[in-house]
Amino acid sequence: MDIPIAANILGTTGAICWSIQLLPQIFINYRRHNTEGLQGSMMLLWAVAGVPLGVYNIVEELNVALRVQAQILTFLSLVTWAQCLYYGKKYSILKCATAVISLLMILGGIETGLIFALRVAKDRNLEWPMILMAVLSACLLAAGVLRHYWDIYVHRTVRGISFIFVGIDAAGDLFSLVSVVFESRIDALGMVIYGTELVLWIGVFICGFVFNFLPWMTERSKKESVEREEPLSLHQMPSSTSVFRTASGSDVVRRAPQQRS
Template sequence: MLLWACAGVPLGAYNIASNFNIALQIQPQILTVLSLITWIQCYHYDDKWGVLRCCAFVGCIGAIFGGVEVGLVFALKAAQREDRHWPVTLMGVVSTVLLSAGVLRHYWDIYVHRTVRGISFIFVGIDAAGDVFSLVSVFFQPTLDVLGMVIYATEFVLWCGVFACGGYFNLAPWIRQKVRSRRQRREETSIDLAPGQGEGDDGVDIANDVNLRQVPSSTSVFRTPSSVLSERMLHQSSRQDD
C-alpha cells in the first residue's frame, strides 16, 4: 500500500503536466489518500497504535507527499516551457515502476505459497476495472498519450495475471475437490445399494426355482388334445383285448 501511495505522487504530477482531464488528475490523489489510510490501519490493528498517533503520522506523510507533488508539477511545467519533455517521461516511468512493484509483491507471495492469499478478488476486479476506464479516458484525449496508456495497461495486465493465478491455484483445486467428493458420494451410495440388490436377485432366483418345480415336465407341456384323445382310444382298445 505504501508503494501505491508513493506512486500517486509522480503519477499525479505526470497527469497534471500532461493536461489530462480532471478525472485523471484527481485519480492519483485518491489513490494516495486511500493507500495511506489502508497502510496506517496495519499499524493501528497490528502494532496497537492509537488513533491520534495514526492520524498525526499519516497526516504528516500526506502533507509531505502533497508538497512534493506540487513542487514536481511546477518543475515539470517549467521544463515543458523550455521544451524539455524528459522530466515528464521520467515521472511516468517512475509511477509505472511503483505501481507495478505494488502488484508484483503479490506474485512473489503466490510463488512462495502456491496460492493467492491476503488479497480480495473483489478489490482486484475493482482496481482492474479502474485501469480499464482510465485507459479509455486516456485513449479519448485530444492527443493520444502512449506512456499514459502504458502506465494503466501495465497494472491491468498484472491484475489479470493475479486473476489467472487465482483460477489455477484456488479455483481449479476447489472444483476438483467438489468433483471428487461428489464421486465419492456416488460410490458410497452404490456400495450401500449393492447388498439389497443381491438379496433381491436371490429372492428372484428362489421364486423362479419354485415356479419351475410347479411346471409339469416337458412330456406334458407339449401334449395336444389330439394326442390325448389317441391315448385314451389306445387305452380302451387294450382293455377290450383283455
C-alpha cells in the first residue's frame, strides 16, 4: 500500500470518529436535560484548540481528513458548550445561538488569518510559528481533558461524561496518530498533539474503572451473596403467607368480618 493512501485512510477514519465523537454526549445532554458534571470550560477549550490544530494541519499539508477534522471539532465543541449554557446556566436558545455563531465567526477569522501568515513564515523557513501552533493545540486539548481530572479528584467518580464519547474520541486520536506516522514524512509534532490527548483519555477510562465500575461490581456481588446466604425466615414473610395456607390473602381478608360475627 502506498504510504499517502494509508495516511488518508487512517486519517479519514480518525476524522469520522471525531465527526461523531460528541454526538453521544450531545444526545445524552438533550435526553436528561442537564449537563451536570460536564465541564463547559472543556468544550470551550476544545473549540479554541481547533484553531491552531486546523492551522497546523492545513499549513503542514497533512491529509485532507485531518484538515477537516479540526473544523468539526470546533463546531461540535461549541454546540456542546451551548448545551452547558442552556441547561446549566439557563440561557435562552437565542442567547446560546448568538454566542455560538459569534464565536464561530471570530475563530474562523483568526484561523484564516493565521493560515495565510504561517504559509508566508514557512516559505521563509521559519519553524517556530508551526511549533507554536502544535504546542498550543496540544496544550488546549490536554487542558480540556484535565478539567475532568479535577472533577474526578473532587468527587471521586467520573460523572457527566459519556464513556461512548470518550471511547470514540480516543479511537479518533489513535487513528489520527497512526495516520501521521504513515505520512510521507513522520511529523513528530503531529504525533505529540494526538498522542497527548489519547494518553489522557486512557487515564479517564482507568479512573472510570476504579471509581465507577469496581464499586458497582463490589456492591452487586455483596447483594448477590446476601441473597444466597440468608434464607427467608418466617418473620420476614408477609402476614398472609403460610405454609399450609390454601386460600389467597384476599380471601382471608374478606372472610375475617364473617368470622367475627
